[in-house]
Amino acid sequence: MVAHATDRPEKGGEVVVTEGVKDLSLRANWRTIAITLYMGISLFEYGFDKGAIAGFQAMPGFLQIFGYQNPNGSWNIHSGPQQIISSFMILGAIIGALLTGPVGSYLGRRHSMMMASLLVIIAIMLMAITTSFGALYFSRLLCGIGNGFLLNFSMVYLQESAPPHMRGLCFGVVTSWITIGTTVGMVINKETAGMMSREAYRIPLYACFPAPAILFLTLPFLHESPRWLLHHGRPEEALASLRFLRKGAYDEVAVQQEFEEMKAIAAREAETQADWRLIFELFRGTNLRRTIICVGVGTANAGVGAMFILAFGTYFFKTAEVGDPFLWTIISNCVGLAGLMLTWVFVGRVGRRHLIIIGCALCTVCMIVMAALYTNNGLSRHNAGIGLIVTTSVYLFGFNFGLEPYVYLVAGELPAQNLRAYTMGLASGVSFIFGWLTAFTTPYFINKAELNWGPKYGYIWFVSGLIVTAFVYFMLPEVRGRTLEEIDEMFRNKVATRDFPKYVCVEIEEARERAIMNTRAFAKEGSIEEKHISAHVENADNKV
Structure with a gap:
C-alpha cells in the first residue's frame, strides 16, 4: 500500500504537492521489521530469565548447593533464600525501570542497552560460578536491573523509531519474544532438571549468554533514536538516522515532514x-x-x-x-x-x-x-x-x-x-x-x-x-496511526478521550507545510537526487 502525495488546488486550479509519498507495505518498511526483531533479542533475554530461573528451585543440582536434603532423601530450600532469590530479581527490575528516565537522558537508548547487556552478562557469570548466597543474591539484583533497562529501553527505542502505522504491529511482534523466551527457558529446564550436578542449572545459564552478548557487540552499529538525537542538540545526526530508518518507504518530502514535526516539539520542550x-x-x-x-x-x-x-x-x-x-x-x-x-x-x-x-x-x-x-x-x-x-x-x-x-x-x-x-x-x-x-x-x-x-x-x-x-x-x-507529535498536540490541547480519532492537528499540518518549503529549497540546490522526489518538488515550484 502506497500513500501518495496529497494535492491541493491553488489559484486557477493549479496544484501544489503538500504531502510526501509513503509506501506503507511491510516490504518497503523492512528496516523497521528488522529493527523490531533485533530489539526482540533483549526481550527474549528477559523472558528466558523468567522461564529458566524460576525452575532452579526445583532442581536437585541447584538445591545441593543452595538448599538442604530431607531425611527421606529429597531436596528442599529454606523459605528465606527462596524469597530473596525471587524478590531481588523483581527489586532490580524496579530499580532499572525507575532509573530509565535519567540514565536514558544521559546515555541515550543505544548505549543504555549496551550497559544493560553488560550487567546481565556479569550477573549470569556470577550465578554460574558462585556457591555463595551473598554473590547469588547480588547477581539476581544485578540481573534484575539489567533486564529492567533492556525491557524499557528497547520499547522506548521502538516508540521513537517506528513509523506511526507500524507501532502497534512492532510491539505485538517484539513482545512475543518475552513469551518465546519464557517457553524456551521452561523447555531447557525440563530437559536438565533431572541432572544430579551443578550442570542442571548451569546449562540454562549458559543458554542465557548469547542474547546479551549479541546485543553488546552489535549495538554500536545501530543508529541512535532520531528523536533522542534531536532533543539533545544533534539535528544533523537525527535527520540522518531518520533517513536510514525510512529509506525505501518514505520519499524525501515525507522524511522532511516527519522531521519538521519532531523539530517543532523539540523546540517547545527545549525550555524545560x-x-x-x-x-x-x-x-x-x-x-x-x-x-x-x-x-x-x-x-x-x-x-x-x-x-x-x-x-x-x-x-x-x-x-x-x-x-x-x-x-x-x-x-x-x-x-x-x-x-x-x-x-x-x-x-x-x-x-x-x-x-x-x-x-x-x-x-x-x-x-x-x-x-x-x-x-x-x-x-x-x-x-x-x-x-x-x-x-x-x-x-x-x-x-x-x-x-x-x-x-x-x-x-x-x-x-x-x-x-x-x-x-x-x-x-x-x-x-x-x-x-x-x-x-x-x-x-x-x-x-x-x-x-x-x-x-x-x-x-x-x-x-x-x-x-x-x-x-x-x-x-x-x-x-492508532497517529505520530507521536500528533499525540502530543492532542494532549496539550486537552482533547477529550472520545474525540482523539477525529481530531485534526493544526500544528502538525503547519509543520508539514514547512517541510514542503524546505524540500523545494534542497531540490533547487541539487541536494535531493531521487528523480521522483525532484519531480514532485519541481511540479510544485512551477505551479505556485
Missing part, C-alpha cells in the same frame, strides 16, 4: 529542565493526565491478576492432579503465545484501545470462572482440574492478546517526548511493584496452612479486573 528535576514535569499541567493514563494502563497486567496466574499456575496444575504440571504450564504458555501472534492481524485495524479492553474483560471473566469451579462442591476434583487448565489457557490467551504487548505501547506513545523514558520507566516500575506485592501476598491466600482459598482467590481478582477494565474504557484514548 534537562536534568533530574525533569521528573517533576510528570505531575504538572497536561502531563499529569498522561502520567495517570500510562501508569494506570501499565499496571493493568498486575490489576487483572497476571502474577497470580504466571507465578502460581504450575502449583495449581500440580494440586489439580491431572498430569505433568510442567507440561501443562508449557502448553498454556504456547496458547498465550498464539493469542499474542493473533494480535498482529488485528492491531492495525482495531487499534490498541479495543484490544486492551478485550484483554482486560477476558482475563476478568476467567478469574470468576476459575473461582466458581472450585466453589461448586458438586464438581469432581478431576473435572475442576480440567476446568482450571482450560480457564488458565484462555486467561493467558486473553492476557497476551490484549494486555502484554499494548500496555507497554501505551506507556511509551502517550508521554511528551522529553518525558517518554521517565514515564515508561515509572509505569513499568509501578507495575513491577504491584507484581511483587502479588507474588509476596498470594501464598497467604492460597496456602493450605493459611486461608487455603486456592483458585477461589480469583474472586478478588475479578473485582480488581472490573476496576481496571472501567479505567481503560473511560480514560484511554485511541491513537
